[in-house]
Every structure is written in structure tokens, then in C-alpha cells.
Amino acid sequence: MIGSYRKLWPQRASAENITTQEELEKYILIELNDELTHPRVRKSKQQKLELALERIEQSDLSESEKYGLAALYKRLAAEKE
Template sequence: MIESYQKLWPQRAAAESISTQEELAKYILIELNDELTHPRVRKSKEQKLALALARIEGSDLSESEKTGLTALYKKLESHKAGGC
């Protein structure tokens, strides 16, 4: 999934530095929480998930990469929402 994420975000230096599944999960959670945006203009977690899923679906990734990343995003969102 690391390589798929890096293909999805080719211009992100942080994405290129990911080397473990734990780091990948961390970066996806940062994205879903919109932590890199000023608090007054942050989008909701639901909006961020929808944007991420739309980006995945519209990407040039293979269908298996799209399925895997989509499942990972949804899994992390559901764990985060459940307080895990």
C-alpha cells in the first residue's frame, strides 16, 4: 500500500519518506484529520474521507491498488471514529 499511496501523492515529500505500514497509517490519519490546515478552515472528517476516496477512484492506480487504498482509508476512519 505504501507504493500505491506514493503514486497517489507524487508531489508530497512526506509521502516519499514513508517506509512502514505504521508511517502510512499515521500520514493517512493526519490527512483525514486535516491536521495540516489551519483550524478555522479545516474540513470535517467525512469531507476529507470523501475527497480522498474520490482522488483514489479518479487516479491511474490499478483496480487492486484502488480497492486496497479505499479499504485502508475506511478502516483507519472507522478505527479513529471509534476512538482507537
């Protein structure tokens, strides 16, 4: 999944630093919680999940990579509700 995430976000320097599944999940949670955005303009977790799933679907990833990443995003979003 780390390689798939890097392909999805090629311009993110932080994606290149991910070496473990735990780090990958941490970065996805940061994204879903919109933690890098000013609090007044943050989107909800559901909005961020929808945007991520749309990006995954429109990407050039293989179908199995898309399925795996989408499932990971959905699992993490559901666990941290």
C-alpha cells in the first residue's frame, strides 16, 4: 500500500518518507482529519474521505491498488469516528 500511496501523491515529500504501514495509516488519518489546514476552513472527515476516494478512482493505479487504498481509507475513517 505504501507504493500505491506514493503513486497517488507523487508531489508530497512526506509520502516519500513513509516506510511502515503504521506511518502510512498515520498520514492517512492526518489527511482525513484535515490537520494541515487552518481550523476555520477544515473539511469534515466525510468530505475528505469522499475527495480521497474520488482521487483514488480517477488515478492511474491498478484496480487492485485502487481497491486496497480505498478499503484502507474507509477502514481508518470508520475506526476513528
